[in-house]
Amino acid sequence: MKKKFLASAIQQPCGDDNRQVNLDFSIAKIREAAALGSELVVLPELHLGKYFCQVEDHNFFDLAQAIPGETTDILSAIAKELNIVIVSTIFERRAAGLYHNTAVVFDKDGSIAGKYRKMHIPDDPAFYEKYYFTPGDLGFTPIQTSIGKLGILICWDQWYPEAARLMALAGADVLIYPTAIGWDKNDTKEEHACQLDAWITVQRGHAVANGLPVISCNRIGFEFAPHEQSGIDFWGNSFIVGSQGEFLAHANAIDTQILTAEIDLKRSETVRRIWPFLRDRRIDEFGNLTKRFID
Amino acid sequence: MKKKFLASAIQQPCGDDNRQVNLDFSIAKIREAAALGSELVVLPELHLGKYFCQVEDHNFFDLAQAIPGETTDILSAIAKELNIVIVSTIFERRAAGLYHNTAVVFDKDGSIAGKYRKMHIPDDPAFYEKYYFTPGDLGFTPIQTSIGKLGILICWDQWYPEAARLMALAGADVLIYPTAIGWDKNDTKEEHACQLDAWITVQRGHAVANGLPVISCNRIGFEFAPHEQSGIDFWGNSFIVGSQGEFLAHANAIDTQILTAEIDLKRSETVRRIWPFLRDRRIDEFGNLTKRFID
Numbered sequence: 001m002k003k004k005f006l007a008s009a010i011q012q013p014c015g016d017d018n019r020q021v022n023l024d025f026s027i028a029k030i031r032e033a034a035a036l037g038s039e040l041v042v043l044p045e046l047h048l049g050k051y052f053c054q055v056e057d058h059n060f061f062d063l064a065q066a067i068p069g070e071t072t073d074i075l076s077a078i079a080k081e082l083n084i085v086i087v088s089t090i091f092e093r094r095a096a097g098l099y100h101n102t103a104v105v106f107d108k109d110g111s112i113a114g115k116y117r118k119m120h121i122p123d124d125p126a127f128y129e130k131y132y133f134t135p136g137d138l139g140f141t142p143i144q145t146s147i148g149k150l151g152i153l154i155c156w157d158q159w160y161p162e163a164a165r166l167m168a169l170a171g172a173d174v175l176i177y178p179t180a181i182g183w184d185k186n187d188t189k190e191e192h193a194c195q196l197d198a199w200i201t202v203q204r205g206h207a208v209a210n211g212l213p214v215i216s217c218n219r220i221g222f223e224f225a226p227h228e229q230s231g232i233d234f235w236g237n238s239f240i241v242g243s244q245g246e247f248l249a250h251a252n253a254i255d256t257q258i259l260t261a262e263i264d265l266k267r268s269e270t271v272r273r274i275w276p277f278l279r280d281r282r283i284d285e286f287g288n289l290t291k292r293f294i295d
Numbered sequence: 296m297k298k299k300f301l302a303s304a305i306q307q308p309c310g311d312d313n314r315q316v317n318l319d320f321s322i323a324k325i326r327e328a329a330a331l332g333s334e335l336v337v338l339p340e341l342h343l344g345k346y347f348c349q350v351e352d353h354n355f356f357d358l359a360q361a362i363p364g365e366t367t368d369i370l371s372a373i374a375k376e377l378n379i380v381i382v383s384t385i386f387e388r389r390a391a392g393l394y395h396n397t398a399v400v401f402d403k404d405g406s407i408a409g410k411y412r413k414m415h416i417p418d419d420p421a422f423y424e425k426y427y428f429t430p431g432d433l434g435f436t437p438i439q440t441s442i443g444k445l446g447i448l449i450c451w452d453q454w455y456p457e458a459a460r461l462m463a464l465a466g467a468d469v470l471i472y473p474t475a476i477g478w479d480k481n482d483t484k485e486e487h488a489c490q491l492d493a494w495i496t497v498q499r500g501h502a503v504a505n506g507l508p509v510i511s512c513n514r515i516g517f518e519f520a521p522h523e524q525s526g527i528d529f530w531g532n533s534f535i536v537g538s539q540g541e542f543l544a545h546a547n548a549i550d551t552q553i554l555t556a557e558i559d560l561k562r563s564e565t566v567r568r569i570w571p572f573l574r575d576r577r578i579d580e581f582g583n584l585t586k587r588f589i590d
Contacts, residue, residue, distance in 0.1 A: 120575045139580055159572050161456030161504050162581050170589040198503045198539045205500020208493045209456050244493045274419075277454050281587070282414045285434055286457050289584045292576070294465040 003266050005147050007040040007174075008033035009259040011238040011251045013221035014047045014180075019063075022048055023071065027078055033258050034082040039108075039147055040263070042087040044219040044238075045155050045178040046101065051232060054225035056131040064093035068112060072104055080110025085145050089154060089178045091132070092117070101133040103152040103178060105143045114143030118154040119163065126184065126225060126232055129156070140166035148173035148265060151212070155179040158199070158216070162289065164206035168278075173265050175206060177216040182234035196235055196253075204245035211243045211272040213263050220254055243268040298561050300442050302335040302469075303328035304554040306533040306546045308516035309342045309475075314358075317343055318366065322373055328553050329377040334403075334442055335558070337382040339514040339533075340450050340473040341396065346527060349520035351426040359388035363407060367399055375405025380440050384449060384473045386427070387412070396428040398447045398473060400438045409438030413449040414458060421479070421520060421527055424451070435461035443468035443560060446507070450474040453494070453511070457584065459501035463573075468560050470501060472511040477529035491530055491548075499540035506538045506567040508558050515549055538563040 010029045016022050026043055033041045048071065052060040065071060071090055079086045085107055092102035092115075101118040117136030121129045140163055142149040151172025157163045158177045167175060181199060183192045200216075207214040217238045224231040238251040240261040248261035272278065288294050305324045311317050321338050328336045343366065347355040360366060366385055374381045380402055387397035387410075396413040412431030416424045435458055437444040446467025452458045453472045462470060476494060478487045495511075502509040512533045519526040533546040535556040543556035567573065583589050 119577045119580065122575065124569075124571075135577065140583075156575070159504060159570065160576065161460060161500070162576065162584060165456065166581070166583055166589075169583060169586060194539050194541050197541070201496055201540050202500045202503040205456070205497045205504070208497040209454060209500070244489050245496050246489050246492070275454065276419075278588070280415045280417065280451070281455065281457065282430065283585045283587055285414065286461070286585045288435075288461055288464060289457060290578045290581045291464060292578055293573070294461075 004262055004264050005039040006037050006260055007042070007215055007240065007263045008036065008038040009042045009215050009217035009238045009240060010044070011218060011220060011236050011255070011257045011259060012044065012047070013256065014044060014219045015050050015221045015223045017050070019048050023074065029258055030078060030086065031082065033260065034084050036258065036260055038084060038260055040085045042176055042178060042215050042217040043089065044217050045089045045180040046091060047089065047219070050223050051180050053129050053132055054126045054223070054232065055227070056128045057226065060132070061099065064091045064099050067092050067102060067104055067115060072112060076106055076110040076112065079106035079108060083108045085147055087150065087152060087176055087178060098134055099132055100136060101129065101154055103154055105145060105150055105152065107145045113145045116141070116143065116152040116154070118157060120156045120160055122156040140170065142167050142170050142172035151175045153177055155181060158203050161206060161209065164210055168210035168212055172212060173268070174263055175210070175212050175214045177203060177214065179216060179218045180234060181218055182232040185230065185233060196237060200237065200239065204241050207241045207243060207245040209277065211268050211275065211277065213241060213243050213268065215240050220256065243271045299557055299559050300334040301332050301555055302337070302510055302535065302558045303331065303333040304337045304510050304512035304533045304535060305339070306513060306515060306531050306552045306554060307339065307342070308551065309339060309514045310345050310516045310518045312345070314343045318369065324551070324553055325373060325381065326377065328555065329379050331553065331555055333379060333555055335380045337471055337473060337510050337512040338384065339512050340384045340475040341386060342384065342514070345518050346475050348424050348427055349421045349518070349527065350522070351423045352521065355427070356394060359386045359394050362387050362397060362399055362410060367407060371401055371405040371407065374401035374403060378403045380442055382445065382447060382471055382473060393429055394427055395431060396424065396449060398449055400440060400445055400447065402440045408440045411436070411438065411447040411449070413452060415451045415455055417451040435465065437462050437465050437467035446470045448472055450476060453498050456501060456504065459505055463505035463507055467507060468563070469558055470505070470507050470509045472498060472509065474511060474513045475529060476513055477527040480525065480528060491532060495532065495534065499536050502536045502538060502540040504572065506563050506570065506572065508536060508538050508563070510535050515551065538566040
């Protein structure tokens with residue numbers, strides 16, 4: 001395990017209709033990040049195209065692909081060529097009628113180090129993910145790579161302290177959130193600011209509570225819902241924080257950015273000695289966390 | 296249960312050597328808060344005196360008292376007279392050699408609505424609480440009052456998302472953190488800022504993750520450790536946030552302040568409909584939260 005390495009989050013638009021155009025754009029940015037010295041590059045959730053979950057349309061299941069498959073073959077080759085770790089998120093076709101929202105981690109040798117299937121699936125107006133994605137069945141399991149154990153979680157997972165904690169307890173060195181989140185134009189500016197701040201705060205809270213760095217990578221750009229006048233304004237604001245939740249890098253809401261920061265795993269050791277939260281967890285009283293509600 | 300009420304956190308120094316002086320000061324501020332229309336008043340952790348846990352000294356066990364006892368009798372009378380709910384934290388003597396750090400909630404009729412014994416006990420240089428306090432055995436149980444169910448947690452508990460979640464699952468309407476936290480003068484200004492920000496962020500994160508308002512009440516002032524040149528500079532910064540973690544009130548680091556805000560329980564209902572996190576928790580995969588570490 002490396003004690004220090006540079007990591008990059010590629011904040012980008014993913015709204016082009018042509019999958020190859022989106023992927024080529026991502027690959028160009030991965031090359032730039034590698035040139036900067038990054039050893040870990042994270043792409044936004046479902047970066048191959050528009051966020052299709054704005055509507056329920058069975059034609060969109062055609063977008064799903066096997067893992068390993070066409071896209072993973074391409075990204076494997078890039079990881080190997082550039083000698084870096086890449087985190088991609090793909091609409092996975094596992095079997096007929098069985099699909100997942102799946103992160104794939106490529107190690108420096110181009111191998112697939114592991115997969116994480118999104119565990120918490122949202123369903124809100126314009127985020128109809130329960131229609132498309134079966135909840136993950138691989139658990140909250142960090143993925144071992146040559147640079148450390150990556151605790152990959154995806155978008156809606158980011159609101160769940162349990163998910164972050166389980167990754168930490170399983171030895172994750174860093175928490176990574178590929179995401180696709182944005183504003184509804186009908187909400188007020190105040191509501192927009194409040195939502196964005198809550199999104200950043202809860203993830204920084206996971207960093208603090210677990211003494212771990214967090215990388216959160218979002219897309220940008222406005223995407224119309226198919227056949228609708230409305231859409232989602234993806235709010236960017238990708239960020240990297242250290243193991244006390246301190247900002248190391250923070251993108252804006254509108255630009256393509258290669259957000260890069262040094263991940264210092266030794267700092268996590270120091271922070272956890274100063275604030276030894278793991279020492280004192282009242283596990284004898286945590287049994288009810290497996291209940292839906294205590295009533 | 297009231298749908299809306301005013302709540303106050305009394306940020307104050309607690310460093311006077313005379314317990315009665317400290318209590319009289321708190322009571323004067325409780326009266327002021329009641330005059331403002333507050334129906335819920337929260338005092339800092341162990342507000343009756345100096346933070347004695349800076350050293351391990353068996354003489355300090357003399358500071359402990361029974362519940363109910365002398366102090367609770369006084370605060371019961373005040374709660375009844377002013378028709379308000381009060382949250383106090385007391386060094387509880389339960390039996391010879393058995394002590395707790397205990398929050399007591401007084402309802403508007405002056406009755407003791409319930410107790411919460413601090414569950415997570417810290418032990419760091421200058422915070423030798425494991426010497427004084429037996430970990431709580433009343434669980435993470437919110438306390439029913441005439442204005443709602445209060446999820447009382449104390450200081451070190453604030454770093455544990457599990458504690459906040461269990462209170463939320465048990466029906467808490469608001470999370471309340473009496474606390475005594477401050478800076479070591481030997482740390483840098485940057486470290487001070489980072490620690491304070493982490494402390495605020497993780498608690499705001501609990502508000503976001505659970506869709507609940509949070510009231511955090513800290514003391515102020517520098518207190519020398521007995522027989523030592525060093526001490527703790529208690530950092531104040533008490534705050535009240537709404538159920539998306541948005542600031543409703545925020546105190547500074549140095550002044551006595553009656554921090555008051557409206558707690559709107561209906562907003563929690565709205566926020567939890569917009570972001571229905573409780574709906575989607577992967578309780579089938581949360582069993583390992585009762586493990587110390589997954590290895």
